[in-house]
Amino acid sequence: MKNIKKADIKKIKMIVCDLDGTLFNHQKNITKNTIDYLVNLQQNGYILVLATGRFYYELEPFIQKLQMKKFNGYIVCCNGLTVYELASNKIHKFDYLEREDINELIKIAYSFKLNIRTNYNNSYQNIVTRCLYYISPIITKVLAKRYPNLLFYRYNDAIDWQQVGKLCFIARPGKLNKFVKHLSLQYSQRYQIYYTSPFCVEIVRQNVNKAYAINYICQKLSLSFDNVLAFGDGGNDELLLSKAKIGITMKNALPKTLNKAKYISNKTNNQDGVLDCLKELFDTNLKV
Incomplete structure (x- = not known):
């Protein structure tokens, strides 16, 4: 991950993670080290968003482990169809x-x-x-x-x-x-x-896309894509990765997605690739 400017890192307020092929390892789990780091990021004021093709009922164990309700996180399901605001239990829906x-x-x-x-x-x-x-x-x-x-x-x-x-x-x-x-x-x-x-x-x-859902959240929080760090690995992540200030494509991504990447992780999803990137970007700025 070369050439990411320190000035761009300082702008980041929101961290958006895809799940399958990104935050999840091959066993469909998030490692404890990654969970601990993401909780620490939230404690330091960063907003965590899980943006996935999955459905809300499948994510509840991970929402709990990541303490996302405590820190007012957001869930984007079904490739951007629904946005869950965990602090208020409000749901915004795009078109079915x-x-x-x-x-x-x-x-x-x-x-x-x-x-x-x-x-x-x-x-x-x-x-x-x-x-x-x-x-x-x-x-x-x-x-x-x-x-x-x-x-x-x-x-x-x-x-x-x-x-x-x-x-x-x-x-x-x-x-x-x-x-x-x-x-x-x-x-x-x-x-x-x-x-x-x-x-x-x-x-x-046509109006269902992770990028549109993240834009909706940004508008609610008076933020923009300039404040977004995003991780993904598939076609349903490409627009979001291109719009985010720092869009990181996983090393294990589809070839078509890798060809469009602005930045590529040094490690795969099965090697804690997201955690590796987060440490590289934020380790010097976080309070323990």
Whole structure:
């Protein structure tokens, strides 16, 4: 992480962290050393924001460990769909995918033979090809601890998804790239499309983005992106990383995201890469 100016570091008031591939290690945990450091940063007056594609109910253990309610932190869920102000328990929502959007996107996905996933009523639900459907009992058993309410449907089963935050589409990169190209040509003004891995893209409404959610929080606090330090690793982080005064892309990020990086961490998420960066930036300024 070269060439970060001391003057820019002094402007930072808010620290925004993505979770999967960033703050989380491969075991989907935050190490104790990282937790302790983030608590110390909050004690020193920095605002902590977790900005993730996940949903609030999945984050409650980490909110507690990081003492975010005590320090009036913020949670951005589902790629920017919802903003939770922990001090007041207020929630701000951007636009959901409605039934018309859902049915249209599913129909297109069928034509590309993609698998589809969403979170509906706090349950991860999947529409899958015939082969995957036949082994779905095994998948359910293997993932039971992480996804206790996992559900599977076949193509053309009756699905009653009235409103969802995002749809995930999963396939081999070749199929997925063709699907994304098709959507980008016809629906770029309606949806945002993010790669979260070479095998998965997430689709949300056009006004749903982590950067828009952070801008909303900044306006509430009379701050700007000049006061933001952000960490991320995927397509759903790219706009935020570009707008933040200090936007740090994780060393383990997707190649497309790394190509757009302003700064790159020295270590991966599984090596406490966020903690390493924070120490480099703030160690001389923190009160213990």
